[in-house]
Amino acid sequence: VMVSHSSGDIPTPEGRAIVETLRRDLVLPGTTIHSGVAYRHLLVWENGPLAAETIPPHDVLDQNMASYLDPERKDPVAAVIRRSWDILKQHPVNLERRGRGLKEANSIWLWGQGKALRIPRFRDKYGLEGGVISAVDLLRGIGVYAGLTPISVEGATGYLDTNYAGKAREAVTALRDLDFMFVHVEAPDEASHNGNIREKLQAIEAFDQKVVGPVLRGLEEFPDYRVMVASDHFTPISIKTHASDPAPFAWAAKGELASGKRGAAFTEASAKASGLYFEKGCDLMPSFLGRA
Structure with a gap:
């Protein structure tokens, strides 16, 4: 089992x-x-x-x-x-x-096989130098294939105890030399696979408080910026695995955030109600960067 x-x-x-x-x-x-x-x-x-x-x-x-x-x-x-x-x-x-009464690592489990990819480099496609922060080697690897600079963060675990603040801090610091940063946090997904609503709420709150907030404040040192928050996929607690529903996202530019107007809550329902939808995930980035 x-x-x-x-x-x-x-x-x-x-x-x-x-x-x-x-x-x-x-x-x-x-x-x-x-x-x-x-x-x-x-x-x-x-x-x-x-x-x-x-x-x-x-x-x-x-x-x-x-x-x-x-x-x-x-x-x-x-x-x-x-x-x-x-x-x-x-x-x-x-x-x-x-x-200690803990679950054991009593078996390896091989899955997700494939060969090295050949994909366009981010700088060639968008003219931007970028970096990637993630505790998950899959995400780091995709970033490396796309020519992004992998940035390691001490204490990044891919779980609830990850170094959220360190990820935010390193991302803002890297943007002093780079044009683009991709920051990935795995904790909400892991909580979903565990079927644990308490842990999922904890992970989302930590992401909001320790990543989104500090990044937005840190970006104010730059004359201009654009920022996006997105889910990579659905992982409903009810099924403890991935689902194919369209993933919600939200983005804004510096002037829009400075307006002080309160927007809609970032939820699946509000994202769906917005009517903004991409049939293919690969169309999201060009639109976000104004290159569509």
Whole structure:
């Protein structure tokens, strides 16, 4: 059963200790395991099974995965997952977590396979030099492919205890040399996958108080700016996974924010009522930057 997609929100030091053991003991020719943050890590598999069936773990929470992991399927990805069980069963990290009554990292889970992308560089498309801040390597990686400068923030965890203030501070500082900053906060999404309304409210409030507010105040040092807040996708608590509803966004320029007029609340309902809609997500940025 997929009890947790994140090993109970395992912290980065414990996750990396698990990865170090897997790197040593999970002997798989042509593979390299790279440490990431918390439960997110990367396995590079040369000439690996790109066509293999993989399942995002957050899509199957509380579901029985026996049929997917059945050895009779002869699936190479499922075989690697099964091999990890004996390696991790008595791992010191898991023994310690077991003693504290915490969920264990008792299995790896491979998913989201693909090859390196070729995408236009941000500066070539928009004439702007940009940076990216995110604790999630997927977002950092997309940014790197687009030519954005990855900026690390100490204490960024991808969860509720992330360094919100540090992200805001580093973003404003970076804009003294760059033209554009993309700042990603994962905490509300993780709370949704956990089905925890209290944590989701906490994450949204922290984002508003510790990221949006400080960034807006910090931007006042610049003669002009444009700022946008957006959700990358829906993750309803009721289903604990992603949904395909249009993601809400809001943007404003410096003069508009200085007007002092109170706008509508930033909610899914108000975003829908605005009538501003992009069928393709890739059309959002050109419009935001006035390049549509």
